[in-house]
Amino acid sequence: MFNVAEASARAPRKSAGERTKELILEKALDLFRKQGFEVATMRDIARAAKVATGAAYYYFPSKEAIVSAYYDEVQRLHAAKVREELVGKEGLGERLASVMHLKLEILKDDRKFLGALFRYTGEPGHPLSVFGQATEAQRKQSMEIFRQALVGTEIGEELKELLPWGMWLGHLGIIVYFIHDESEGQARTHKLVDRFADMLGGLAQLTDAALVRPFVKPFQVRMLETLREAGWSEET
Amino acid sequence: MFNVAEASARAPRKSAGERTKELILEKALDLFRKQGFEVATMRDIARAAKVATGAAYYYFPSKEAIVSAYYDEVQRLHAAKVREELVGKEGLGERLASVMHLKLEILKDDRKFLGALFRYTGEPGHPLSVFGQATEAQRKQSMEIFRQALVGTEIGEELKELLPWGMWLGHLGIIVYFIHDESEGQARTHKLVDRFADMLGGLAQLTDAALVRPFVKPFQVRMLETLREAGWSEET
DNA sequence: GTCTATAGTTAGATAGAC
DNA sequence: GTCTATCTAACTATAGAC
Numbered sequence: 001m002f003n004v005a006e007a008s009a010r011a012p013r014k015s016a017g018e019r020t021k022e023l024i025l026e027k028a029l030d031l032f033r034k035q036g037f038e039v040a041t042m043r044d045i046a047r048a049a050k051v052a053t054g055a056a057y058y059y060f061p062s063k064e065a066i067v068s069a070y071y072d073e074v075q076r077l078h079a080a081k082v083r084e085e086l087v088g089k090e091g092l093g094e095r096l097a098s099v100m101h102l103k104l105e106i107l108k109d110d111r112k113f114l115g116a117l118f119r120y121t122g123e124p125g126h127p128l129s130v131f132g133q134a135t136e137a138q139r140k141q142s143m144e145i146f147r148q149a150l151v152g153t154e155i156g157e158e159l160k161e162l163l164p165w166g167m168w169l170g171h172l173g174i175i176v177y178f179i180h181d182e183s184e185g186q187a188r189t190h191k192l193v194d195r196f197a198d199m200l201g202g203l204a205q206l207t208d209a210a211l212v213r214p215f216v217k218p219f220q221v222r223m224l225e226t227l228r229e230a231g232w233s234e235e236t
Numbered sequence: 237m238f239n240v241a242e243a244s245a246r247a248p249r250k251s252a253g254e255r256t257k258e259l260i261l262e263k264a265l266d267l268f269r270k271q272g273f274e275v276a277t278m279r280d281i282a283r284a285a286k287v288a289t290g291a292a293y294y295y296f297p298s299k300e301a302i303v304s305a306y307y308d309e310v311q312r313l314h315a316a317k318v319r320e321e322l323v324g325k326e327g328l329g330e331r332l333a334s335v336m337h338l339k340l341e342i343l344k345d346d347r348k349f350l351g352a353l354f355r356y357t358g359e360p361g362h363p364l365s366v367f368g369q370a371t372e373a374q375r376k377q378s379m380e381i382f383r384q385a386l387v388g389t390e391i392g393e394e395l396k397e398l399l400p401w402g403m404w405l406g407h408l409g410i411i412v413y414f415i416h417d418e419s420e421g422q423a424r425t426h427k428l429v430d431r432f433a434d435m436l437g438g439l440a441q442l443t444d445a446a447l448v449r450p451f452v453k454p455f456q457v458r459m460l461e462t463l464r465e466a467g468w469s470e471e472t
Numbered sequence: 473g474t475c476t477a478t479a480g481t482t483a484g485a486t487a488g489a490c
Numbered sequence: 491g492t493c494t495a496t497c498t499a500a501c502t503a504t505a506g507a508c
Contacts, residue, residue, distance in 0.1 A: 017474055041499060052476050057501070115358025122351025124416045131416060177466070180360045180367060188466060195462040199455060206451055215448055219435060226431040230413070230424060253491065277483055288493045293485065295491095 021059045024049045028066045029110075037067070037113035064128050067116040075138065078103050079145050086148060093201025095149040100171060100193045104178060104186065111179050111186075118176065130172065143168045155204050156213075158220035163204075165232060170196070257295045260285045264292075264302045265346075273303070273349035300364050303352040311374065314339050315381050322384060329437025331385040336407060336429045340414060340422065347415050347422075354412065366408065379404045391440050392449075394456035399440075401468060406432070 014022075027048040031040035042063055046056040060066045081102045089095050107114060120126035127134040146167040150160060174196075178189045207216040227233070250258075263284035267276035278299055282292040296302045317338045325331050343350060356362035363370040382403040386396060410432075414425045443452040 015473085020474075042501085043499075052478090053501090054477080054503095055475055058475070061501095063500075115356075115360075118358035119355055120351075121357060122354035122412060122415050124351075131412065176358060176367065179358050192462065192466050195458070195465070199458060199462070203455060206455075209451075212448065212451055215442055215445075219439060219442075222431070222435055226428065226435070229431070230428050256491080278485085279483070287491095289484090290486080290494075291492050297485090299484070 017059075020049075020051065020055065024051065024056055024059055025066060025069055029070060029113075032067070032113040033109060037063070037116050062128075064116050064119060067113055068128050070110075071117060072138065074103075074106050075141055075145075077106055079141070081106070082145055082148055086151075090152065091201055092150065092153045092155065092204050093197045093199075095151075095153065096146075096167065096200060097194055097197035099146060099149045100174060100197065101190060103171070104174075104189060104193070107175070107178065108186065111181075114175065114179050139168070142171075146171070153204075154208070156208050156217075156220070158217070158224055159204055159207070161224060162220070162227070165227070253295075256285075256287065256291065260287065260292050260295055261302060261305055265306060265349075268303070268349035269345060273299075273352050298364075300352045300355055303349055304364055306346075307353060308374065310339075310342050311377055311381075313342055315377070317342070318381055318384055322387075326388065327437055328386065328389045328391065328440050329433045329435075331387075331389065332382075332403065332436060333430055333433035335382060335385045336410060336433065337426060339407070340410075340425060340429070343411070343414065344422065347417075350411065350415050375404070378407075382407070389440075390444070392444050392453075392456070394453070394460055395440055395443070397460060398456070398463070401463070 024045065028040070028045045031044055031048060034040075042056050043053055045066075046053045049056070060069065082099055085098055085102060086095060089098055117128075118130060120129040121131065123129050124132055126132060129135060130139075143164045147164040149167065150163060155163070174189065174193060177192065178186055181189045183189075206212055207220070260281065264276070264281045267280055267284060270276075278292055279289055281302075282289045285292070296305065318335055321334055321338060322331060325334055353364075354366060356365040357367065359365050360368055362368060365371065366375075379400045383400040385403065386399060391399070410425065410429060413428065414422055417425045419425075442448055443456070
């Protein structure tokens with residue numbers, strides 16, 4: 001009996017609710033992928049999961065919240081893959097490119113409904129706003145992943161502090177580009193990632209080179225000051 | 237009689253429809269400012285303008301389209317003010333700061349509903365997407381305004397091509413920050429603008445300085461290449 | 473706590489008469 | 491160009507079964 005309790009503590013059996021929630025999420029994503037976000041209705045989703053509409057709302061306060069839950073899963077997956085794939089990779093450029101390609105790989109079939117993530121970007125109070133209070137935890141988690149890209153690379157103190165935030169912001173931009181990218185396999189986005197990563201790697205080296213650093217450092221310092229002033233550090 | 241026709245050609249009398257449209261726009265903005273975008277309904281707006289709901293939809297295909305029409309007006313106003321205020325201002329930093337402060341000045345009372353502009357950022361097909369086909373004209377127009385900030389400043393060829401686009405993109409970011417900024421009179425945003433403009437001015441000078449330019453130029457060239465590859469030039 | 477069933481509200485959007 | 495009537499779908503509310 002004690003053993004059973006212990007075992008369930010180690011690998012807790014999913015409650016009925018958890019399974020239902022997963023089922024709804026899964027069926028919703030099926031529909032989003034097939035029909036797109038707009039066309040799929042909450043009624044459809046509930047029907048596909050063989051639950052009442054109310055059940056869907058019991059687990060997800062809104063349709064967008066389903067996409068948000070999906071994105072949580074994406075982040076978990078991304079963090080895991082990054083841990084695996086980053087070993088042996090050296091240099092900021094190579095590491096950053098790897099992190100981004102992995103992310104895009106995870107998102108590749110879901111461009112049709114990814115846009116829902118950005119719907120509340122301009123509405124500070126909204127629980128699903130990318131820049132809002134309610135999503136701070138996810139933001140930190142995501143920046144943490146990008147911070148991994150810096151491990152083992154030789155860069156100055158200022159960049160070490162600036163880059164995780166900068167890369168996170170840049171990666172949002174890349175995702176928007178990715179959503180718009182109709183090229184085969186989103187090749188253009190992947191190419192763009194390689195180019196940017198490469199340039200960033202080069203620039204990081206350049207700015208730390210003995211000859212150039214004296215000129216660049218004041219700007220880095222001022223940039224840091226400015227961002228702190230702007231409240232960026234409030235949540236770091 | 238000829239004179240009347242001529243006069244009306246020069247200053248054409250507004251048709252009934254145009255006046256109705258303006259009335260709806262005006263009343264909608266009143267309500268958005270008082271209640272916010274969400275709370276104000278199309279029914280409220282129509283009632284305030286003393287027309288039927290259908291009439292509002294006859295002129296504006298969606299509620300967001302009203303904000304979009306408002307933003308067109310903003311751009312017109314901004315272009316005019318920039319033309320006035322930029323005379324005598326010298327240096328990239330000072331000119332850019334001026335352009336941005338003027339924009340924020342125009343937007344200052346409307347942060348409550350500005351977020352509606354960004355609602356379709358992640359939906360390429362949508363007529364109101366910031367990055368979509370349908371809004372290309374507005375985008376160009378807006379970049380044109382930022383290009384004014386460069387007039388008379390001494391910067392390299394690459395920057396001359398990169399900056400209008402870069403400033404436009406950056407200014408979108410500033411607007412999002414502005415929307416989130418609860419400081420008195422959005423002082424933080426204005427401060428941020430000054431800092432960024434100042435740094436950009438300094439960086440532009442630095443990168444064109446004889447000692448540093450050889451190092452930096454290759455990066456600028458690659459950046460241009462990359463952006464062209466990415467399709468940025470397709471619409472310029 | 474996990475749902476069903478059902479009824480109702482709201483508000484964006486549309487169709488068709490005038 | 492404007493109105494009335496109507497539709498749709500997100501969302502809410504509630505009462506109750508398990």
